[in-house]
Amino acid sequence: METVPDLTVTSDTDPYGAVAGLYDWLHVGPGSTDLVSFFAELAPEGGTGLEIGPGTGRMTLAVAPRLSSLYCLERSAFMRTILLTKLASLPELREKVTVLDEAVPGFSLGRTFDYVYVSAVFEHVPPDARQALFAGLAEHLAPGGIVAMDMVEDEVIPRFAEREIRSVRQGDCRYTLSTAVTPVQPDLGQVRHVYRTYLNDELLTTHTVEREHHMHRPAAVFADLRAVGLEPVAGTALTKTGTPLDDKGTLVAKRV
Ligand SMILES: C[S@@+](CC[C@H](N)C(=O)[O-])C[C@H]1O[C@@H](n2cnc3c(N)ncnc32)[C@H](O)[C@@H]1O
Structure with missing residues (x-):
């Protein structure tokens, strides 16, 4: 059996540790509104959702109102603290949003969701962990559900x-x-x-x-998705429209 890569972090190795409180100010760029709309508009009204790596909740707070329930898996205790602090002032989301201390891949919730999404997380995922991650996403996807992701792009790494x-x-x-x-x-x-x-x-x-x-290149990502029975159906990673400055290489996949 293949070993599942361990991407857990400790307070010493978490890159967001001491600076989680600065994330919304310093890491959310001018294109953020479009990316938030991309993930929010895909959320099926009244459906169930699973978010990988919610961080401080940039997508969570836009997606959750459309869903009946949303599970969030976040490995960073610092980011979870900020998300939970925001949720504390949003009583309308009290029953809807569940935040768990989990690192992907290697998670199993024993249930499925209509909408599974991963935003701005792939930069932290080595390519050799990608197929195990996709297997986890597929395992948690309900029949007819959709998967959405970003950071699938051909951009050359600058210096x-x-x-x-x-x-x-x-x-x-x-x-x-x-x-x-x-x-x-x-x-x-x-x-x-x-x-x-x-x-x-x-x-x-x-x-x-x-x-x-x-970096996660479109051709390799498509192959790894297909290997777990998911077919890319939309997104700029597929259509090659836009540039990495316009968006972050978005991709939507469905079960074949
Ligand atoms: C750049 S932030 C993006 C946060 C949020 N999704 C957004 O779009 O603003 C990446 C987040 O993913 C989390 N993360 C990275 N790798 C992870 C993994 N293997 N499992 C769970 N969470 C992870 C980090 O702790 C961090 O909160």
Whole structure:
């Protein structure tokens, strides 16, 4: 039997650990609204949903109102805390949204869902874990259900030295994210994120996260989906419209 890759994290290895509270400010880009609409509009009214890697709930809070129930599997305790804090102020979602401490692949909930989706997670998933992940998605998909994902793209990994990507103010503090990218292999980049906090103009703290960024190419993704009985049916990864700047290589699949 094949070993299922272990993608769990600890508080020491979680790339979102100390900076989860800055995610919405520094990692959500200008194209986010379109991507949120993509995932929300696919959610079947009154159906059931399963989200992999909800993070701080960017998609969760847009998708959940359309569904009768939504299960979220999130490996980061820090991201779960933020999602649960947001949910605490949304009583209308109290009965609908379930948040579980789970890393994929290797999960089994013993039930199926009408809508299974994965947003902005593939960068953390090595290609050799992808087929096991897709097998898990297929296992949890109800007859007639759909799977949606993004980050399926042909973009060449760029190389650039550290540069400031985003900056926000909260009171007298300013938070910045600077990023450097180094290609390691065609489908693997090494990313360095440097988070700085300033009070007025004085630098208070610097926190650096080094991690791998995995690319998932359309042809390989289509093959792995087909291997578990899922057929790509829509999305820019299939139609090749748009550019990686317009969206994040979206893809919709159904059981054949
Ligand atoms: C870039 S964030 C995206 C969050 C959210 N889906 C969004 O679109 O804003 C990636 C999230 O996926 C989670 N994640 C990464 N790999 C995971 C895995 N193997 N199992 C479960 N969650 C994972 C991370 O902890 C993080 O919260």
